[in-house]
Amino acid sequence: MARSKLVKANEKIAEKVVGVYKKIEDTVVGGYKKIEEGAVSGFTKISDSFVDEFLTKDGETVEEAKARLAEEQREREAARTEKN
Template identity: 50%
Template sequence: MEKYRLKVPGNMGKKVKNTYQKVEDSTVGLYKHIENGVVSAYQKVEDAFVESFLEKTENQDESDK
């Protein structure tokens, strides 16, 4: 992969980097927030399914009867 560097030196370059970092952080933060919401919703559906249709067994080797 090719390497790149900013064409803008000095303080302006730092401002560009900082702005880019803020955009990246907010985008990643939003993605994580959405992902957590989806996982939470799925977990609720899974828990409801397990509670409604499955029961614990004493023996793990016991097959469907």
């Protein structure tokens, strides 16, 4: 009987430890995700602003300018590959 009480007590302790660990893990991961989202969002805003200010042509949207720039980059890389 003493052994079963000890086993039950150990199980309760284990459940509490795991529960607390999961709460801590969720808090840390949630905080990291918020920081990551903020950093990515800030970078995207700055990038869009730069493209809008300096790299768009008349009447071109930021998305169109980014697509055009990506295509130009692929063409440059293809030309460089052909040279080698």
